[in-house]
Amino acid sequence: MTDAPALLELLAFAAEPGGGNPAGVVLDARTLTVADMQRIAADLGHPETAFVGARDGRRVDVRYFSPDAEVPFCGHATIATAVALAEAEGPGAFLFDTAAGTVEVITARADDGHVTAGFTSVEPYVIDLEDDVADRLLTLLGLTRDDLDDRMPLAQSFAGNLHPVVAIASRVVFDSFAFDPAAVRALLDERGWKGTVIVVHVDADIADGVVIEARNLFPVADITEDPATGSAAASLGAYFRDRVGVPAPFGFTVRQGRHIGRPSVLEVEVPASGGIHVRGTATPL
Numbered sequence: 001m002t003d004a005p006a007l008l009e010l011l012a013f014a015a016e017p018g019g020g021n022p023a024g025v026v027l028d029a030r031t032l033t034v035a036d037m038q039r040i041a042a043d044l045g046h047p048e049t050a051f052v053g054a055r056d057g058r059r060v061d062v063r064y065f066s067p068d069a070e071v072p073f074c075g076h077a078t079i080a081t082a083v084a085l086a087e088a089e090g091p092g093a094f095l096f097d098t099a100a101g102t103v104e105v106i107t108a109r110a111d112d113g114h115v116t117a118g119f120t121s122v123e124p125y126v127i128d129l130e131d132d133v134a135d136r137l138l139t140l141l142g143l144t145r146d147d148l149d150d151r152m153p154l155a156q157s158f159a160g161n162l163h164p165v166v167a168i169a170s171r172v173v174f175d176s177f178a179f180d181p182a183a184v185r186a187l188l189d190e191r192g193w194k195g196t197v198i199v200v201h202v203d204a205d206i207a208d209g210v211v212i213e214a215r216n217l218f219p220v221a222d223i224t225e226d227p228a229t230g231s232a233a234a235s236l237g238a239y240f241r242d243r244v245g246v247p248a249p250f251g252f253t254v255r256q257g258r259h260i261g262r263p264s265v266l267e268v269e270v271p272a273s274g275g276i277h278v279r280g281t282a283t284p285l
Helices: 034-044 075-089 131-140 171-176 181-191 230-244
Strands: 008-012 021-026 048-056 059-065 093-098 101-109 115-120 125-128 155-158 162-167 197-201 210-220 223-226 250-256 264-270 277-284
Touching: 008 075, 021 034, 021 075, 034 048, 034 059, 048 075, 059 075, 075 093, 075 101, 075 115, 075 230, 075 277, 125 230, 131 162, 131 181, 155 230, 162 230, 171 197, 171 210, 181 210, 197 230, 210 230, 230 250, 230 264, 230 277
Parallel strands: 021 048, 059 093, 162 197, 210 250
Antiparallel strands: 008 021, 008 277, 048 059, 093 101, 101 115, 115 277, 125 155, 155 162, 197 210, 210 223, 250 264, 264 277
């Protein structure tokens, strides 16, 4: 690579100043090799960096890299990329062709001048989490089945990445559980989980408008927990609709990042069928 591409850094889903999840965005990565993209993502050190490749109007190829590897889809980097494109080209609709499939993204300029963005996930699905794998995961988190919320069974949910979902009944346990990042990373790699381990706590009834507390475990490089995870929020939407049985359409709010000092908020809308809608904001880092 002879010329370094323009690199943007944005914070997605911030609930307050200092919150949100940082993402790198390269709006013209057509001349970059895979090795170039991986090196840039590793040097930057954010959970993911998005690279925009071939384009046809407002339809673009997008690839996502963590500091260690390429991932099929990244929600917060999608929001960051959409906001960057909207700032450069004007708000409206975009189509992102990703390794997980084609994702529709809608951007708009709010009354305060900030650009908001929302994506509709690829077709989601929910499958069982095998008992032996579940027991291994719980052991790594220092949990037992007695710690689980019986309203929300263990499962795996996909809306771009496949995520295991663990629901903890007690807020005290949710706030205090700990894990060995290397051991969790090894299980993620073994299982082919490219995204996060979703751990949630819900105080209220699981219904339209509920607020969900989430911790998304993502050991990679110096990162242990992800401050805001769009693909996980979409996967939770599918999980609540298709496994828990919440009547759709409905919406909910995910609050995440509190445990690592980066409070974030993600808004999720779940239709009766099809992809899950996740929206938020992104601002320059």
